[in-house]
Amino acid sequence: xxxxxxxxxxxxxxxxxxxxxxxxxxxxxxxxxxxxxxxxxxxxxxxxxxxxxxxxxxxxxxxxxxxxxxxxxxxxxxxxxxxxxxxxxxxxxxxxxxxxxxxxxxxxxxxxxxxxxxxxxxxxxxxxxxxxxxxxxxxxxxxxxxxxxxxxxxxxxxxxxxxxxxxxxxxxxxxxxxxxxxxxxxxxxxxxxxxxxxxxxxxxxxxxxxxxxxxxxxxxxxxxxx
Numbered sequence: 001x002x003x004x005x006x007x008x009x010x011x012x013x014x015x016x017x018x019x020x021x022x023x024x025x026x027x028x029x030x031x032x033x034x035x036x037x038x039x040x041x042x043x044x045x046x047x048x049x050x051x052x053x054x055x056x057x058x059x060x061x062x063x064x065x066x067x068x069x070x071x072x073x074x075x076x077x078x079x080x081x082x083x084x085x086x087x088x089x090x091x092x093x094x095x096x097x098x099x100x101x102x103x104x105x106x107x108x109x110x111x112x113x114x115x116x117x118x119x120x121x122x123x124x125x126x127x128x129x130x131x132x133x134x135x136x137x138x139x140x141x142x143x144x145x146x147x148x149x150x151x152x153x154x155x156x157x158x159x160x161x162x163x164x165x166x167x168x169x170x171x172x173x174x175x176x177x178x179x180x181x182x183x184x185x186x187x188x189x190x191x192x193x194x195x196x197x198x199x200x201x202x203x204x205x206x207x208x209x210x211x212x213x214x215x216x217x218x219x220x221x222x223x224x225x226x
């Protein structure tokens with residue numbers, strides 16, 4: 001990829017930046033597609049680029065995770081490992097898919113800790129999305145949509161996940177709250193989540209109760225223990 005031509009290509013989208021100083025999803029999707037297909041020669045280079053791009057986004061919000069879970073480094077370690085393997089073209093896809101599933105279960109369980117934890121959890125989902133993109137069979141496209149809010153949270157890119165981390169969700173939609181409710185209501189994630197890990201997260205919730213409504217936290221922990 002020529003740095004100058006890629007930069008020029010990106011600058012051509014400057015007029016699409018909206019009044020919130022963001023490049024809307026549809027424009028970002030178009031730009032990424034063009035960069036990948038016109039400036040990168042093969043699939044390996046495209047996967048490595050997507051991985052590095054996602055990791056850059058994840059690192060920008062990582063301090064939010066560290067402030068809440070200072071001793072937990074799993075999400076970033078998973079993202080950095082996946083990207084390093086992608087760059088070296090030595091991805092162990094079977095193992096990385098296992099890591100991806102474990103990380104997703106862990107993050108979904110943390111959503112049950114309450115809105116005070118959404119900031120950190122969505123920063124963690126940026127790492128998860130980075131690993132997901134490295135493992136995607138085709139790294140040349142984003143799902144078609146006009147806005148991320150038209151997509152399942154499973155399809156959010158590493159840039160959007162930390163943007164949606166604040167209580168109430170992106171652009172005041174309540175998306176973050178709805179996602180937490182969907183996870184807690186179905187019970188699916190609790191069945192997939194290892195018992196020893198549930199105990200660890202429950203202990204973290206207890207230690208953080210001053211940050212979360214005590215009554216709500218107790219109800220969540222009681223529901224999860226059923």
